[in-house]
Amino acid sequence: xxxxxxxxxxxxxxxDEAVRQDQLLTFWQRYGRLLLxxxxxxxxxxxxWLYWQHHVKTQSEATSEQVxxxxxxxxxxxTPDAKALDALTQADxxxxxxxxxxxxxxxxxxxxxxxxxxxxxxxxxxxxxxxxPYRDLALIRQTALEFDSLxxxxxxxxxxxxAVEGAPWFGSAGELVAxxxxxxxxxxxxGPMFAAMAKDAGVPDSIRSRARQMAGVMGIDAVEIPxxxxxx
Numbered sequence: 001x002x003x004x005x006x007x008x009x010x011x012x013x014x015x016d017e018a019v020r021q022d023q024l025l026t027f028w029q030r031y032g033r034l035l036l037x038x039x040x041x042x043x044x045x046x047x048x049w050l051y052w053q054h055h056v057k058t059q060s061e062a063t064s065e066q067v068x069x070x071x072x073x074x075x076x077x078x079t080p081d082a083k084a085l086d087a088l089t090q091a092d093x094x095x096x097x098x099x100x101x102x103x104x105x106x107x108x109x110x111x112x113x114x115x116x117x118x119x120x121x122x123x124x125x126x127x128x129x130x131x132x133p134y135r136d137l138a139l140i141r142q143t144a145l146e147f148d149s150l151x152x153x154x155x156x157x158x159x160x161x162x163a164v165e166g167a168p169w170f171g172s173a174g175e176l177v178a179x180x181x182x183x184x185x186x187x188x189x190x191g192p193m194f195a196a197m198a199k200d201a202g203v204p205d206s207i208r209s210r211a212r213q214m215a216g217v218m219g220i221d222a223v224e225i226p227x228x229x230x231x232x
Contacts, residue, residue, distance in 0.1 A: 098124065098134035105138075109145060118145050133169075136162055140172045147176060155180035165196050171203035175211065182214075191218035 085107075088100035105120035121142035125135050143150070143158050155176055162173035174197050181190035197203050197211035215221075 094130050094134075098130050102134070102138070102141075105141065114145055118142055121145070136169055137172075140169055140176070143176055144172075147179075152180035152183040156184075163193065165200060166202065170200060171197055171207040171211075174203075175207055178211075178214070187218050191215055191220045194218065195220045 085100055085104055088096060089104060091097045101120055101124050105117040109117035121138040124138035143155055159173040159177050162169045163177040174193055178190045178193040194211040194215040198208050198215055
């Protein structure tokens with residue numbers, strides 16, 4: 001018996017549905033296990049990533065608390081716990097590691113262990129894993145401890161790149177370079193550098209004060225005269 005147009009349409013839909021089901025079954029038989037494995041692995045990887053993020057955050061917070069404790073002890077004039085300080089010098093975070101190393105070197109210097117402090121600063125200055133500002137600060141502190149045993153030209157060669165107006169360590173590096181110039185008898189170079197430090201608002205007040213006095217001794221007026229307010 002011939003199918004009516006309506007029955008024919010229903011029949012074709014049923015055939016299409018059967019074909020789709022057969023295709024789906026075939027696909028599942030071929031790739032079902034692989035698909036399940038991929039889903040399981042993906043969920044496991046995502047779960048591992050979440051755990052790792054939580055672990056890193058927890059470790060970072062713990063390390064931060066340890067750094068705060070160590071720095072508080074050092075700033076207060078006390079002696080930080082040696083084991084805690086040594087552990088922090090191996091921290092994964094470069095900033096925490098640098099802070100711990102600077103503290104350890106400072107403690108050594110305060111105890112009279114100049115050789116030990118110099119060794120720490122020298123290692124920091126050569127450590128490419130630390131940010132440049134930490135390396136520069138370490139080099140300045142190393143040079144300050146070695147200043148009397150170094151030739152003036154060695155001081156200049158080390159720190160002149162940092163003794164630039166407007167640079168972050170201009171005051172600390174500039175003072176050592178200017179003093180080296182004084183030892184070399186080069187007042188024509190030392191005087192202007194002292195004057196520049198005295199007038200640089202970015203230089204710590206203690207260094208500015210000393211620089212102003214040194215500039216005055218060399219006959220250079222480094223006293224800033226406040227600008228008079230405009231009248232009218």
